[in-house]
Amino acid sequence: MDDKRVVIKTQGLTKKYKDLIAVNNLDLEIYEGEIFGLLGPNGAGKTTTILMLLGLTEPTGGFAQINGLDTIKETIRVKETVGYLPDHVGFYDDMTGRENLRFIGRLNGLEKNIEDRIDNLLERVKLTNVGDKKVGTYSRGMKQRLGIADTLMKDPKVIILDEPTLGLDPEGINDMLGLIVELARKDKRTVLISSHLLHQVQKICDRVGIFVGGELLAIGPIDTLGEKVFKDHDLTLELSVSPVDDKLISLIRSINDDVKIRTDESKIFVDSKEDIRKELTKVLCDNDYKLLFLKQSGRDLDDIYSQYFCAKEGVKK
Numbered sequence: 568m569d570d571k572r573v574v575i576k577t578q579g580l581t582k583k584y585k586d587l588i589a590v591n592n593l594d595l596e597i598y599e600g601e602i603f604g605l606l607g608p609n610g611a612g613k614t615t616t617i618l619m620l621l622g623l624t625e626p627t628g629g630f631a632q633i634n635g636l637d638t639i640k641e642t643i644r645v646k647e648t649v650g651y652l653p654d655h656v657g658f659y660d661d662m663t664g665r666e667n668l669r670f671i672g673r674l675n676g677l678e679k680n681i682e683d684r685i686d687n688l689l690e691r692v693k694l695t696n697v698g699d700k701k702v703g704t705y706s707r708g709m710k711q712r713l714g715i716a717d718t719l720m721k722d723p724k725v726i727i728l729d730e731p732t733l734g735l736d737p738e739g740i741n742d743m744l745g746l747i748v749e750l751a752r753k754d755k756r757t758v759l760i761s762s763h764l765l766h767q768v769q770k771i772c773d774r775v776g777i778f779v780g781g782e783l784l785a786i787g788p789i790d791t792l793g794e795k796v797f798k799d800h801d802l803t804l805e806l807s808v809s810p811v812d813d814k815l816i817s818l819i820r821s822i823n824d825d826v827k828i829r830t831d832e833s834k835i836f837v838d839s840k841e842d843i844r845k846e847l848t849k850v851l852c853d854n855d856y857k858l859l860f861l862k863q864s865g866r867d868l869d870d871i872y873s874q875y876f877c878a879k880e881g882v883k884k
Contacts, residue, residue, distance in 0.1 A: 571598035571599055571600070571601070572598065572599040573596045573597070573598060573599075573758045574597055574598060574599045574633065574634055574676070574724075574725060575595070575596070575597035575603075575620065575631075575632070575633050575725065575757065575759060576595070576596050576597075576631070576632045576633075576787075577593050577594060577595045577616075577619075577620075577629065577630070577631045578594055578629055578630055578683045579592050579593070579594065579628055579629030579630070580592070580593040580594075580616070580619060580628075580629040580630065580631055581626055581627045581628035581629050582596075582612070582615050582616075582619060582624065582626055582627050582781075583595070583627040588781050589615040589781050590612040590615050590616050590619070590626075590781045591612075591614045591780075591781040591782050592628075592629065592782075593616065593629070593641065593781075593782075593783055594783070595758060595776065595783065595786070597759060598757070599755075599757055600751060600755050600756070600757060601751065601757060601758070601773040601774065602747065602751045602760065602768060602771055602772050602773050603758070603759050603760070603772060603773065603774055603775070603776070604760045604761075604762060604768045604772035604774070604775040604776070605759065605760065605761045605762075605775075605776050605778050606761075606763070606765050606768060606769070606775050606776065606777055606778065607763060607777060607778035607779050608763050608779065609763050610830060611763075611779050611780065611781065612778060612780070613729070613761040613762075613763075613778055614654070614718075614729060614761065615781075616761075616778075617651075617727055617729055617759075617761055617851070619631050619638065619749070620633060620638055620649075620727065620759075621638065621642075621645070621646070621649065621651060621667060621727070622638045622639055622642030622645055622646070624775070625639055625829055633645050633649060633725055633826050634648055634724070634725070635646065636648075641672055642872065648724055648725060649716060649723050649725045649727060650717075650718030650719060650721065650723035650725070650726045650727045650728070651725070651726075651727045651728075651729075652711075652714045652715065652717070652718050652727070652731060653729050654677070654729040654730035654733055656710050656711060656713070656714040656717070658702045658710065658713065658717075659824070660701060660703030661701060661703060662698065662701065662702060662704050663699050663700055663702065664689065664694055664696065664697060664698045664702055664703055664713050664716075665685055665689065665698045665699055667702055667713065667717070668685045668688065668713075668716055668717060668720060669681060669682075669685060669741070669868060671720050672717065672720045672721075673718050675720060675721045677721065684720065685698075685716075685720075686796045688716040688719055688720065689716060691716070691719075691746075692712040692713065692715050692716045692746065693712065693742070694709060694712055694713060696718070697709065704738075707734045707735060707738065707739070707858070708738075708742065708743070709740070709741030710736050711731060711732075711735065711743055712742065712743070712746065712765060715743075715746055715750075724757065724758070724783040725749055725754055725757045725758075725759070726756055726757070726758050726759070727758075727759045727761075728747065728758065728759070728760045728761065729761045730761065730762055731743050731747065731760060731762070732744070732762065732764055732767050732768065733762075733764070734871070738792070740767055744767070744771050745766075747760065747849065748771050760772065763817065765871070769789045772789065773787055773788070774785075774786065774787055774789075775788075775789055775792065777792060777796060777871060780800055784796055788844070792871060793863065793865075793866035793867045793870060793871060794866055796866075797865060797866040797870060797871075798866075799842060799863060800865055800866065801827075801838040801839060802839055802840070802841070802842060802863055802864070802865040802883070803836060803837070803838050803863070803864050803865045804836065804837040804838075804839070804844065804847070804861065804862070804863050805835075805836055805861070805862045805863075805864070806834070806835050806837070806842070806847075806858065806859075806860060806861045806862075807833055807834055807835070807858075807859040807860035808835065808850075808851060808856050808857065808859060809857045809859060810856070810871055811830075811833070811835070814854070815835075815846060815856060816828060817836075817853060818850050819837060819847065819850075819853075820847045821844050822849070823839055823841065823843055823845060823846075825839060826838065826839045826843070827839075834860075842863070844861065844863060847861075848861070
């Protein structure tokens with residue numbers, strides 16, 4: 568995306584709370600019209616980063632800019648062009664969805680054609696039939712969709728979403744992800760998503776950054792991240808072959824002297840620095856072995872999730 572305009576930029580962005588470093592020297596560029604996912608476990612520093620981008624907390628070091636505006640020195644101008652959906656959306660439960668949007672619109676100085684805008688947004692987020700019902704009767708998913716309408720009231724060019732799919736059922740997740748894609752593809756808005764739900768959000772992101780312990784471990788398209796995060800880690804091949812004999816082990820070793828071979832009942836595990844699947848399958852075929860099962864792990868999305876997300880969230884693998 569070298570020809571793309573940088574919309575969100577941080578350089579050396581750091582936030583410390585006494586001895587705790589919440590965000591450490593973050594360098595980040597997000598381009599116009601892309602969906603960028605800042606993905607990491609709870610406590611990684613994602614929300615702190617967002618608060619600095621919105622000018623709601625001052626960095627200890629470095630700076631952040633949105634559309635060339637310093638988020639601390641020009642906070643008001645930044646807020647005029649950025650829509651923000653927090654992880655817990657706050658609405659007045661005793662007011663209807665329409666009344667909440669009208670209230671937000673007027674807070675942003677909108678008066679002309681405000682009712683038409685509300686009607687269009689309610690239709691867009693599929694809440695027209697409940698727009699005149701009190702928000703206290705809304706489900707979590709409905710409130711999230713109303714939150715999207717809320718952020719669009721001032722027609723921002725940049726939208727920041729903090730855990731937008733949290734607590735939603737599968738249908739609600741699909742609805743929310745579909746809306747987010749539409750914001751970028753149809754409206755040409757720049758979207759930053761912060762989430763710990765890696766497998767949900769990665770589906771729609773143009774690029775993602777893996778954020779752990781206040782540091783950006785890797786950044787890029789999702790299919791390149793495993794190589795970046797685990798570039799110094801061994802790859803592990805799990806295979807089942809028939810028959811299993813001493814010759815088989817020798818053939819595997821002949822592919823690469825550095826491989827480490829383990830056996831567990833009928834399965835064989837081969838650790839190596841390089842991807843040897845092509846060479847392995849050729850050797851097995853040439854020597855009349857039957858390959859029953861082959862799986863490589865060590866540098867893919869599941870490995871990132873297992874190492875950095877499961878442990879932090881208490882998820883059993």
